[in-house]
Amino acid sequence: MKRILIVLSLMITTITFAQNKNAKVSLEVDGVCLMCKERIEKAAIRTKGVKSAIWNVETHELKLIYDERKTNLDAIKQSIVAVGHDTKDLKATDEAYNSVHPCCKYRDEEVQKDHQN
Numbered sequence: 538m539k540r541i542l543i544v545l546s547l548m549i550t551t552i553t554f555a556q557n558k559n560a561k562v563s564l565e566v567d568g569v570c571l572m573c574k575e576r577i578e579k580a581a582i583r584t585k586g587v588k589s590a591i592w593n594v595e596t597h598e599l600k601l602i603y604d605e606r607k608t609n610l611d612a613i614k615q616s617i618v619a620v621g622h623d624t625k626d627l628k629a630t631d632e633a634y635n636s637v638h639p640c641c642k643y644r645d646e647e648v649q650k651d652h653q654n
Contacts, residue, residue: 558604558605558606559588559602559603559604559605560601560602560603560604560605560610561600561601561602562600562601562603562610563598563599563600563601564598564599564601564610564614564624564625565597565598565599565624565625566592566597566598566599566617566622566623566624567597567622567623567624567643567644568592568594568597568622568641568643569594569640569641569643569648569649569652570594570640570641570652571594572638572640572641573592573594573622573637573641573643574592574594576620576621576622576637576641577590577592577599577617577620577622578590578591578592578599579620580616580617580619580620580622581599581601581613581616581617583616584603584608584612584613584616585607585608586603586604586605586606586607586608587601587602587603587604587608587613588602588603588604589601589602599617601613614626614627615627618630618633619633620633620636620637621633621634621635621636621637621641622637622643623643623644
């Protein structure tokens, strides 16, 4: 009986550790408006393994929940820069940046001023 309890205990512990697969992380992503928000979140969510992506227009913080077994932070950042948005350590190519709507040109000081409260 004691052996059965030990085996059951080990199985439950193993199952508990196996379910610890989701990483939560925040990163800075440049953008200025709700169109940027939609584009950034969509790029992140379309990355296999990403479960949640919420970008804050005011703080530029992207909060992510993703399955570390299916993707990593670098892959998510690559998806974001591919649609034209810079992260703190990766910059979008000029081609990708130029593909965003004129209202979303976050590198342009005039556009930034237009979006300030």
